[in-house]
Amino acid sequence: MSNDEKIYQQILKAIIEHQLPPGARLPEDSLAVAFGVSRTGIRKVLQRLALEHFVVIVKNKGAQVNRPNETEALEVLDSRILIEPQLIHELLPHWNTTHSQTFRTMVQEENSAEQNSQLADSIQLTARFHYELAKLSGNRILAAFVEQLCYRSSLILAAYGTRGSVSCDGGDHSKLLDLLDKKDANNAEKWMRDHLKHIKASLILESREEQNIDFKRLFSR
């Protein structure tokens, strides 16, 4: 893996695990010394992260970790609801006992992370479950897109998620595996859709609009 890629992975990991919380500033200089490279390399990574919506770069003000707003959160979940259930049909023909084993191991990791109250690990493992599944579809473009959506979901869950919305996953995911083992495409698809809708519904979206306050209306007597 190239050096840039390593830096990218490390920063992305830190963002997803909320070691770099939403809103955190990412000064080029500090990162440059931290990784032992010049600002040039850091800028490249930051711009990639910006294109993928993990950070926001404001001209002449630099980068900070994206703080997804309500609209973005809902759109990410809606995108997943539209795509992931359909991928079930694509991946089921390839599904075999080896995959089943691998994914059941992953579910166990999720459960133990959850029981130890390692929220960050739990969220990340949940994301991984979903995008590893997407990869089995065989369509690398869609798999990459789902992967990005899952990572963005990690950010969203950490910001708007309730404990319940994350922790119910462990049990849930193994149910999907049962359906896949039975080659029950329709119920597996339905399960996936309901699962994602459940997560979407569990988000706490305080609807106080911080933006677009209509001062004129507000202060007209």
Place this chain on the structure above:
Amino acid sequence: MSNDEKIYQQILKAIIEHQLPPGARLPEDSLAVAFGVSRTGIRKVLQRLALEHFVVIVKNKGAQVNRPNETEALEVLDSRILIEPQLIHELLPHWNTTHSQTFRTMVQEENSAEQNSQLADSIQLTARFHYELAKLSGNRILAAFVEQLCYRSSLILAAYGTRGSVSCDGGDHSKLLDLLDKKDANNAEKWMRDHLKHIKASLILESREEQNIDFKRLFSR
């Protein structure tokens, strides 16, 4: 629009219109003098184009316009087949006569471009029809993804498309508008799926594998 953005748009346009054909090299220096900036600005744009799969950057060898292979072409079309038909349901509630007018005008442009044998224009207008439609879904994330897929499709059509696969679109697109005007969601969805499948089927994918030649097998007596 920022300066970078302008450069990005110009290069992207040139790629989609095949003024920069697949495989064309994009030396940083030449582009830098062409746009009157230093290599720094060009590199940023090229890396963005690379992340979006319009160019390929090979370390120490630079950038060239992506030449989509068979697999990539099929995956792009499959992605669109999975997403776009479903978006019909999302956009139909917002569909009104104003939209209808706008899109019918677009179809006319497509037809005239096609009649004048302006293949590049025709391909691009077709792409635009699809992603403008996607934008009406209200989900900006999916719309942006579809937009990217449509642009990639332009590259693919120019490389693998038959004249028929492009030119049949003009008449086709207006049929979809009729269905949308009738608020016939199911048939509009079906139309979209068939339309994309038709395009996919019309690609000429010569299956001579240029890569991964198995010399060992080839030359073992």
Place this chain on the structure above:
DNA sequence: GGGGGGGGCATTGTATACAATGGGTCGAGA
């Protein structure tokens, strides 16, 4: 005491210089 303006500092934007890599060409030897 409060508000507005100016200056300094921290940070990013852009260009350029130098290092490193890859490919192509020219020449020597078989």
Place this chain on the structure above:
DNA sequence: TCTCGACCCATTGTATACAATGCCCCCCCC
């Protein structure tokens, strides 16, 4: 004449220098 090798040039990778911007604080004036 063909092949292998070394050198050179074109191009990219990386670091650094300087310019430009924005923010914050302080001071001055009202």
